[in-house]
Amino acid sequence: MHARLDPDVPRIAVLSAPSGSGKTSLVRCWVAPRPPGTVIWATLETDHVRRASFWQTVLTNAGRLGVLPATEAAGLVGDVDRASDVPELVAGALRRRGPLVLVVDAHERLRDDSAAVDADLVRLVQLCPDLKVVVTTRTSTGLASPGRTLRGEVELLTAADLAFTEDETRELLTTFADPAVAASAADLHAATDGFPLAVRAGILSLSRAGSAPGTPDWRSLVAEDLRVQLGSGATYDLVLATCLPPYFDTDLAIELTGTTDVKETLAELEWNGFGRWIPFAPGRQVFQYVESLRTAMLADAAGRPAPQQARAAKLAAAWLHRNGNFETAFEVAVAARQYDFAGRVYASLLASDPDTITTGRFDQQLVSIPRSALTQFPALALGRGLACHRNPALLGAAADFFRIPAAWTGPRLPDMGPGEVMMGHTAKVASLRVLGRFDESARAAHQALAYFDTIPDGEQHHVADLGATLLRHLSYSLFQDAQVDAARSAALRAISMSTRPESLNHTAVYVVGFNALDGRSADARAARGHVDPEAWRPGQDRTYGNALGRIGQAALLLDDFDLTASIDEYDGCRFATTSEFWPFVTWTLMHARLGLGQAATEAHRVEAALARTPAPPGTADSLGSAAVRSALAVLWLAAGNRTKAGPLLRLRTRYTGQVAPAVVLARLLAGEPAEALAALPRLETRPGHTNRSLAALLTVGAAAAVRTGLPETSAALLDRVLALVGPGGARAHLMYLPASDLAGLRALAGERGDAGLRDYLAGPVPDCITAETLAASLTPQERVVIAALAHHPTRAAAAAALHVTENTVKTHLQRIYRKLGVNSRDAVIEKAIELDLLAPR
Incomplete structure (x- = not known):
């Protein structure tokens, strides 16, 4: 049999035979002589394994067995759900590791995903010339189809081959x-x-x-069944006590049985074919029962007293968790209804990989948790809500689960540790945010921080990276409620708690994003210095965990007027359209496209997105949502469409400070600079301002002051702008100014000899906004003529539809040409679409 497996070609071997045929034992013996770090052994431990979970298991074991560095393997595990080409992702890590063997044990457990994984395995061996794949399965598999075996692509060993002569x-x-x-x-x-x-x-x-x-x-x-052969003595008791985990070492066996005399019994079990030692880590093996025996013994174990079952589940889940098998630890805890420990495991998952909440890796376990347990463990309720939120068919149910942690008022169990209580607080904060209740989320964040302050210093280190993860979530809720300083403070505390480079990266990017969006560019660049590019796992810098880092960099590029680069920051970033960071991503894109002369097109795009059901995430009343609607008003004003901008300027929001710059700009473009200047004191005091929005408001006000012949007032306003954001701070709002107004401010800076102000105004600001609002000057009859031209192929047909002469249409058309700055019928229609003049009124 070994001779059948030895050849390098074919590079896929399939052992397809019933349970008890010796498939796993044969492969175990075959790989035993191979050097450490050359075998990836992946046993599928549960039924209906998803394709993503399969590859996550392979990569996890590659790290555990020393084939890949543990940190690299952990990073790749997090990337599987987001990868568009999983075989290429895995091949990229394996192809330079020399000759390797991948053993897939119990392939039949893939069930519905077997065809997809088979295709992946075929492609993987094509991408990795030094890789051999060996598969054991109790059923047939398309991997060993007649076509492949006849072409010599797959070596197939069946029950007949494995049977003894x-x-x-x-x-x-x-x-x-x-x-x-x-x-x-x-x-x-x-x-x-x-x-x-x-x-x-x-x-x-x-x-x-x-x-x-x-x-x-x-x-x-x-x-x-095999269990009968065990008898009713110590051997039976040991198997009964240790059958819950899919595998175990002697330490766990001692814990589960309460006796130290386990090695001899395990050796006897192996000798008699009840189980085998399989690779687990370099120089370390674990014991695995044959599946038929474990299945039978699990049925017996289910009849044990509940306290014994609970103890075994906790010990097994804790051991699996300690050894990095989070998914199985979570599954064991959930299956045994040990929801308190399941909550702890889930909290650790979030701490070790913040992207967990954006993937479906644990949805199968979360959906099995009863509602009664979710009320006790809000972190699990948050996870259940997110699982539903990712499934379009269950989207309506998600809110019900989010309401559970949103209503959480404190620990339901007396023995919850500080980390679990903080997780409960944070689940409440995050759930309120997802439900669009941003002001309540911010209040809950303050309550969570108050609790955090009660944790003794000696115990805070126990929550370390978990605490950093939770503080990040609290800080984002505070930021969305325009409590920018409080948000920055919480994020800085999280930085001080981050014990690993990767955790530090995840936290530092929040500070980068907050400072850049607030207009504090120097502080944002300083925070970016805490981000170690080498600490990101492959591809992780384009995931949810680095969303605020990308947003912050995009905002900094806007302030440098590097508009194309700002847009490019989101290339390959799925969070840009699907995460709660949508408002801030959209805000940066709107400004970049404003500068690129695409105001009307971008306004239509964002308006359509806001009108969708369900609306994009994060668009309930919040700082980000108000900022988007303010930017939308600016886009319509830049496109010359005051009609569209009007309702946005009267937006009902708790964060009206964000809309203030657009309000003053509308007055300026309407030829009312004095009114714009007069409105400034009232608009400054509106709630929801950031340094950036105040700087934008004061800059437009300074332009209005120049128009009204008040240069000293203008200079004073610009001095305040520099005090807020600094000479190298936020200045993307210079794109709001018509070229003549920007020239007036630059002339003022030159006359005053203010080098800092000259530098601030001297950037390559694109000319984005016309000093006149074109669409507003069209008469109602001219709009009717444009609509008729859009729906009829000729001028004569349009005249007939309007019941006027063709000459009347021609006269109107000449005026329209002049007002819109065009010289053809097609250009009129194009401009009308751009300015939204064809919409029914």
């Missing part, structure tokens, strides 16, 4: 049984067809009987 059966009897029964070899082989499990059972029966079987006792042994 008569000579091998005789040798087994001679070697392992009483010599007196060796003569029964032919009878035993004929009765069992050499099926290994049946042969083993027959040998046990013959050894006890001491002679050739009359009534074939070995048949009943196989039929009744």
Whole structure:
């Protein structure tokens, strides 16, 4: 059999045979002589394994077995759900590692995803010339289709290949049984067809009987199940105590059984074919029962007293968790209804990989948790809500689950540790935010911070990276409620708690984003210095965990007027359209496209997105939502459409300070600079301002002051702008000014000899906004003529539809040409679409 597996070609081998055929034992013996770090052993532990979970298991074990560095493997695990080409992702990590073997044990557990994984495996061996894949399965698989086996692409070993020959059966009897029964070899082989499990059972029966079987006792042994052979003594008790985890080491066996005498019993179990030691880590193996035995013993274990079941589940889940098998630890805890420990595992998952909440990796377990348990463990309720939120069919149910942590008022259990209580607070904060209740979320964030301050200094280190993760969520809720300083303070505390480079990256990017959006560019660049590019896992810098880092960099590029680069920051970033950061991503894109002369097109795009059901995430009343609507008003004003901008300027929001710059700009473009200047004191005091929005408001006000002949007032306003954001701070709002107004401010700075102000105004500001609002000057009749031209192919047809002469249409058209600055019918229609003049009124 080893000779069948040895050749380098074909590079896929499939062992397809029933349970008890010796598939796993054969492969285990075959890989045993190979050097450490050359074998990835992946046993599928549960039924209906998803494709993503399969590859996450492969990569996790590659890290555990030393094939890949542990940090790289952990990073790749988080990237699987987001990867568009999973085989390429895995191949990129493996192809430079030299000759490798990937063992996929219990392939049949893939069920519905088997075809997808088979296709991945075929492609993986094409991408990795030094990789061999060995698959064991109890069923047939498309991987070993007749076409592939006939072409020599796959080596297929079936039950017939694995069955013992008569000579091998005789040798087994001679070697392992009483010599007196060796003569029964032919009878035993004929009765069992050499099926290994049946042969083993027959040998046990013959050894006890001491002679050739009359009534074939070995048949009943196989039929009744392997557990009968264990008897009712210490061996049975050990298997009963240790069958819950899919594998275990001697330390866990000692914990589960309460006895130190386990090694000899495990050796006996292996000798008799009840289990085998499989690779787990370099120089370390774990024991795994044959599946039929474990299945039977799990049924027996379910009948044990509840306290015993609970203890075994906690010990097994804790051991799996300690050894990095989070998914199985979570599954064991959930299956055993140990929801308190499941909550702890889930909290650790979020701390180790913030992107967990954006993937469906644990949805299967979360959906099985009853509602009664979710009320006690709000973190699990948040996870359940997110699982529903990712499934369009369950989107309506998501809000019900988010309302559970949103209503959380404190620990339901007396023994919840500080980390669990903080997780409960944070689940409440995040759920309120997802529900669009941003002001309540901010209040809950303050309550969470107040609780955090009560944790003794000596205990805070126990929540370390978990605490940093939770503080980040609290800070974002505070920022969305325009409590920018409080948000920055919470994020800075999180930086001080981050113990790992990756955790520090996840936290530092929040400070980058907050400072850049607030207009504090120097502080944003300083915070960016805390981000270590080498600490990101492959591809992680384009995920949810770095969203605010990308947004912050896009905002900094806007202030440098590097508009195309600002847009490019989101290339390959799925969070740009699907995450709660949508408002701030959109705000930066709107300004970049304003500067690129795409105001009307971008306004239509954003308006359509806001009108969708459901609306984009994060668009309930918040700082980000108000900023988007303010930017939308600016886009319409830049496109010359005051009609569209009007309702946005009267927006009802708790964050009206964000809309203030657009309000003053509308007055300026309407030729009312004095009114714009007069409105400034009132608009400055509106709630919801950031340094950036105040700087934009004062800058437009300074332009109005120049128009009204008040240069000293203008200079004073510009001095305040520099005090707010600094000479190198936010200045993307210079794009709001018509070229003539910007020129007036630059002339003022030159006359005053203010080098800092000259530098601030001297950037390559694109000319985005016309000093006149074109659409507003069209008469109602001219709008009607434009609509008729859009729906009729000729001027004559348009005149007939309007019941006027063609000459009347021509006269109107000449005026329209002049007002819109065009010289053809097609250009009129194009401009009308751009200015939204064809919409019904």
